[in-house]
Amino acid sequence: MVASEHFAGWAFVTPGVAIILLFGAAPLIWSAVMSFQRSNLLSPSTPFVGLKNYRQLAHDPVVAQAFGHTLLYTVLFVPGTMIVGLFLAVAMNRKIRFIAFYRTAAYATMAISTISEAIVFIWLFDPSYGVVNYFLSLVGVPPQQFLNNPSEALFVIIAMTIWGWTGFAVVIYLAALQGVPSVLIEAAAIDGATPWRTFRRVTLPLLSPASLFLAVWLTINALQLFDEVYLSTQGGPLNATTVLVYYLYQQAFQDFNFGYASAIAYALFLAILVITAIQFRIGRRFTHYRS
């Protein structure tokens, strides 16, 4: 009986676990080792070079730039998406006419791939023929260069990714809103609280677990921004949209500096861990769990 349970256990887990060990666990260790090696496909030998890759990383001006862009992107994208999602979810959390249509329109952004999304937004923000420049001209704003302008490009990418994540944020907030007991809202109203005060003091605290989840989830994704940058700007103009993962991709699969790229990957991993831990720490203080 016991022996057969050992056998059954291993038989059941082996196929799945083998794949995760081969493509998840082993690469995790291997890239850690590689980050201490010189490994660039040009020479077959991969000598250990100690902390050289990490020292190079600390002094690489492009890494500093990429880190700055990634942070700026994250700081604007995450709250932006959360505010848009919360606002729409609150507006949609009622039984009015056409509500299914409104909700479906928001959900539809979830079905679109990052590539489709990026292509549409490149076209919308085209400097010569783009419809956004046309709308701006209607209110007297001169045509903008958008993705060709170093001081505007990152903001266009922020706009397109907020649009792309709206459906996700709406779904999360709508689900959470439906868990808010209407008794509490009614009680606050009877006590004479204005709708805004009720929202601030009752609804918002009850939504805090969903907010924390969204903040963490969106941040993890924001720090890994790649697809939109690859498609729309390739990190340009003048490195203005070079984010960490894009630079990592360039180092790894355009220049084949596997050692250095692995060091960047681990720096990114560390950044994600630290930022997520901070979010949970701060979030816990403002998060109210019902039990």
Place this chain on the structure above:
Amino acid sequence: MTATSAPSRGELHSARDGLAPARRRWRLPFSPWHLVLLPATLVLIFPFAWLLITSVETTGEALHFPPVLIPHVLRFANYPDALSTAPFGRFFVNSAIVAVVTVAANLVLCSLAGYAFARFRFLGRTALFIVIMATLMVPFQVTMIPQFIITKWLGVHVLAGVGINHIGALILPNAATAFGIFFLRQFFRTLPLEYEESARVDGASRLKVLWRIVLPLAVPALATLAALTFLDSWNNFLWPLIAVTSTSQMTLPLGLATFQGAHSTEWTLVMAANVMTLIPMLVIFFAAQRYFIRSVAATGLAGT
């Protein structure tokens, strides 16, 4: 405007329940939330609409400023033109194969492993589970370089079909995920033990218990895993970009990105191609909207 509808109705209302303050004399004939939701929805669907419009414009109208908001003639020929410029049918088939096989493999392998971790006691269970959990948080970028080297090696030394530049390379590394195993294990542990125990006493094998008793009870969890895996697989870009270079093995996102790179000024063709890649996903999404929405909401609520 419409804002001044029937003050009598407001008065009648306040007279009836006697509580509503008298100063609320006028009300909209519709919920004021429409004033927020309608413009917001227009902004949300405008990119879709503009995509659709451009896809049936002539090049002359597309490359015109100010933009032609309503095309004079609908040029549907953009669609066959795009199809003849790049093999979008091939990309679609590749995407479908990769997504369907990945989902099926995940359902089978994660069910087996998740069930064993949930119910069996075997040597090394805890250690293995910890190793799997350790990979759960790791971003793909950290493992992609060794994954590339391993995939390349497998293709050369073991089986060409799972090597670099084959769609098998897009399936195998994702055929089982730490998330899937963890997610199903958590679900299986919430199921009551009694059914399984009595089936075992009646002589059913462990595999039969899983197949006949546990999995039918786990259909909601399996559907969630399937929906999330499908979305991930269908939209994946970075790994196909690294693993595949020849056109015949490309999936839709990679094929579309390559097409856009090669024809970046032919916006009508690019948009027709974009519409064609988008439609299948939109159809699947709306057909199974409940499942997708519930799945996404479930991951959010699980996190809370």
